[in-house]
Structures are given as C-alpha cells and as structure tokens.
Amino acid sequence: MTLLPEAPAILEVRHAVRAWLARHEPAGGVVVALSGGADSLALTAATAAEAPSVRALVVDHRLQDGSGDVAAVAAARALDLGCARADVVPVDVTGPGGLEAAARAARYAALDAGRGGYPVLLGHTLDDQAETVLLGLARGSGGRSIRGMAEYDAPWGRPLLGLRRDTTRRACAELGLRPHEDPHNADPGFTRVRLRTEVLPLLEDALGGGVAGALARTAEQLREDGEVLDTLAGQTLATARDxxxxxxxxxxxxxxxxxxxxxxxxxxxxxxxxxxxxxxxxxxxxxxxxxxxxxxxxxxxxxxxxxxxxxxxxxxxxxxxxx
Incomplete structure (x- = not known):
C-alpha cells in the first residue's frame, strides 16, 4: 500500500474506494483500468493506497500519434503510485457503431482478456453517470436504458460513481500529478462531449443546479426497481416454460x-x-x-x-x- 497526503479530495476518493472494497470484498486483488486521465489516475492512486494488491492495465487505442508514449507514461505512473504491475495493451479499433462505440468495445475486450480473473475498477464518476442517463433517455427504450451504470456489474467495478469529476482533478493536483488530456474529450463530434460541454451545463443553469446528482439518483432508483422486476421475470419465465x-x-x-x-x-x-x-x-x-x-x-x-x-x-x- 502507498502513503498519500491527507488532502481533502484524495481522501474523498480513497474513502469511496475503501467503501467499495468493503462492500464487494474482491479476493486476491483488483485491476485498475488506467488511461492517464484525471479520473483513472486518481482512482489508481487511491486503490494502490487501499487495496493489498493492484495491477494497472493501460489500453493503447492507437488512434493518435504518440499514443504509445502516453500509455507508457501512464504505466510508469501506476508503478510510482504503488501498483504491483502495470501493463500496456495495444488494440485495433474497428467495427460498427462509429469511433466511440468501436473504441469502447475494443477497450472492454482488452480489459476483460487481460484482467486474469480479477475485478476491473473503472474511473466513471457521477458526471459520467448523468451523461449515460441522458443518452438512455434519448434512446427512449424504457427504464432499462436509463438505469445507468452499476457500481459493480462483474467484472466491472465503479467506486467513484458518487463523486464529481472535479474531485478527481483536485485529487490529482493534491498529488502533484498532471493528467493526460485526451483531445477526443474536447471534440464536439462525439455525442458525450457535447452532453458534457453543452447539454449538462445548460440544464444546470436552467434548472438551478443539482441536475447531474438528480440524474444519478434517478438511475439508482430505477436500477433498484429494475432488479426486483428482473427477479420476478426470472421466476415467471421458469413457470411459463413448455x-x-x-x-x-x-x-x-x-x-x-x-x-x-x-x-x-x-x-x-x-x-x-x-x-x-x-x-x-x-x-x-x-x-x-x-x-x-x-x-x-x-x-x-x-x-x-x-x-x-x-x-x-x-x-x-x-x-x-x-x-
């Protein structure tokens, strides 16, 4: 485990990770998906301080010049922060659904293949949850599409769903870490970027703030209700079969x-x-x-x-x- 400064933001991240580990008790260790951005960097630092054995996986999407260097720097930082091991996994981004969907599919496939049977912790925050709910609303396919992301949907763990993105940035500043700024995260050609930079700020302004948190709470409530309905559906399916x-x-x-x-x-x-x-x-x-x-x-x-x-x-x- 790594010693970290007792500063407010990194303590908040650590408490979130500690609570997740206590709830889900992963045996033998965890893997952290590290991109080098603020969310995953703060998560890696906190997890290395809270979990007995942490391995970092850095997926190199190879979509930009110098992406290999960015991945190598992220892996080195993971070792400096106390991870027992850090591996870079290059992937080819191909397939249907546009660049966002193809990159996501390639990333998750690489993480799943490389996790060695351990849970993978992802740096999704409350802001990511709010964006996911809005995307689900746009699809209009019912409650399932706006249930958002679960804090643990094996093998994917998301300890930071209750924290704002600003908290992870402040945590990195407290640790003296400069996160990598992915140019894709500022490209308005991507739907999530427009939600992040245009739609959510507009909603926050028009509705007096608190929108991201309200969307995340709605997702949690729908997920809890959905779990009950899914259980009933499984029982009903068993009795309806011929x-x-x-x-x-x-x-x-x-x-x-x-x-x-x-x-x-x-x-x-x-x-x-x-x-x-x-x-x-x-x-x-x-x-x-x-x-x-x-x-x-x-x-x-x-x-x-x-x-x-x-x-x-x-x-x-x-x-x-x-x-």
Missing part, C-alpha cells in the same frame, strides 16, 4: 412490466440481439392483444435469416426462418 416454448395462458395475467421482461429473457435465450422496445411490444401483443396476427421478426440471426416469434395453439415459439 420446453423451448412459452405457455400463453400462464403469461396473460402477468403484469405487463414483468411480462415484457420475461419475453426479453426468453428471446435472448433463443438468440435475439439488440432487442428494441418496439419489437418487445409487438411480441407482447401476441399475448395481450391477440387478434390472430402473424409472427414478429426480432433482432438476431444472420444475413438472409431472421429470428421470428410466433403464437400457435396457445404457445409462443421463436425460431430462425429464411427471408
């Missing part, structure tokens, strides 16, 4: 908020991907508003093949059919 199918009469009296969760779980089991609210509602109408309609195509399958949910003889079935 082999691979579902018995309609067992689902018809179930409240719609639970029933749609049952259908979501079942469709994911059957191979569905990227389910939308519209698709779930259409499948639910095979139970709640049955008029003899045909099957409903949902996300899944492969080119030329669709996953279709249909009702026949009091049963719901889902299977792949050729276009």
């Amino acid at each position: 082999g691979a199918d579902l018995v309609v009469e067992r689902l018809a009296p179930v409240p719609v908020a639970v029933r749609r969760r049952v259908l979501r779980l079942w469709l994911l089991e059957r191979g569905a991907k990227a389910l939308t609210d519209r698709q779930l509602r259409a499948v639910d109408e095979l139970i709640g508003r049955w008029r003899g309609q045909g099957g409903v195509a949902v996300g899944g399958g492969r080119p030329g093949v669709r996953l279709v949910a249909s009702r026949r003889r009091g049963r719901l079935s889902a299977g792949f059919v050729n276009d």
Whole structure:
C-alpha cells in the first residue's frame, strides 16, 4: 500500500474506494483500468493506497500519434503510485457503431482478456453517470436504458460513481500529478462531449443546479426497481416454460412490466440481439392483444435469416426462418 497526503479530495476518493472494497470484498486483488486521465489516475492512486494488491492495465487505442508514449507514461505512473504491475495493451479499433462505440468495445475486450480473473475498477464518476442517463433517455427504450451504470456489474467495478469529476482533478493536483488530456474529450463530434460541454451545463443553469446528482439518483432508483422486476421475470419465465416454448395462458395475467421482461429473457435465450422496445411490444401483443396476427421478426440471426416469434395453439415459439 502507498502513503498519500491527507488532502481533502484524495481522501474523498480513497474513502469511496475503501467503501467499495468493503462492500464487494474482491479476493486476491483488483485491476485498475488506467488511461492517464484525471479520473483513472486518481482512482489508481487511491486503490494502490487501499487495496493489498493492484495491477494497472493501460489500453493503447492507437488512434493518435504518440499514443504509445502516453500509455507508457501512464504505466510508469501506476508503478510510482504503488501498483504491483502495470501493463500496456495495444488494440485495433474497428467495427460498427462509429469511433466511440468501436473504441469502447475494443477497450472492454482488452480489459476483460487481460484482467486474469480479477475485478476491473473503472474511473466513471457521477458526471459520467448523468451523461449515460441522458443518452438512455434519448434512446427512449424504457427504464432499462436509463438505469445507468452499476457500481459493480462483474467484472466491472465503479467506486467513484458518487463523486464529481472535479474531485478527481483536485485529487490529482493534491498529488502533484498532471493528467493526460485526451483531445477526443474536447471534440464536439462525439455525442458525450457535447452532453458534457453543452447539454449538462445548460440544464444546470436552467434548472438551478443539482441536475447531474438528480440524474444519478434517478438511475439508482430505477436500477433498484429494475432488479426486483428482473427477479420476478426470472421466476415467471421458469413457470411459463413448455420446453423451448412459452405457455400463453400462464403469461396473460402477468403484469405487463414483468411480462415484457420475461419475453426479453426468453428471446435472448433463443438468440435475439439488440432487442428494441418496439419489437418487445409487438411480441407482447401476441399475448395481450391477440387478434390472430402473424409472427414478429426480432433482432438476431444472420444475413438472409431472421429470428421470428410466433403464437400457435396457445404457445409462443421463436425460431430462425429464411427471408
């Protein structure tokens, strides 16, 4: 463990990390995802001071000239701060959904592959949570999309969800650390950057402040409610099964908020991907508003093949059919 100054901001970060470790009791140690930015740098310093064994993973996205040097500096800082080990993992950023989504997918895949079975702590703050809730609201796909990020969704841990971004910056200043400023974090071409620099400040000004905290509290409340509904849905799914199918009469009296969760779980089991609210509602109408309609195509399958949910003889079935 590392000795750190008893300064207000770094103490606040340390207390958040200490509380997370006490709640979740990771065995054997933790990994910290370190980018070199203020959030992850403060998290790394606090975790090295609070946890008995800490390893840092630095993902080099290789999207900018000199990114390898930035990653090497971050790894060296992790060792200076007391991490037992610090590794740089270069990745290729490719895939659908734009640069933000592709970089995120590459980063999480690299962290998962390199974590060695240990939890990975991420530097997401209350500000990140507020941005996530706003993005979910824009998608309009129900409560699940605005539940935000959980403080622990194995293997991903987020000890700093209750702290503002300003706290991590002040913590770095107290430690004499200069965080890396990623140019992408100031590029208005990225949706999150515009939320951070334009939308949230406007909301804070128009509504008299406290918006980020209110959004984060809303996410927490929805997540707690959602966990209860998800548990009920799992229990209901077990009683509604008939082999691979579902018995309609067992689902018809179930409240719609639970029933749609049952259908979501079942469709994911059957191979569905990227389910939308519209698709779930259409499948639910095979139970709640049955008029003899045909099957409903949902996300899944492969080119030329669709996953279709249909009702026949009091049963719901889902299977792949050729276009």
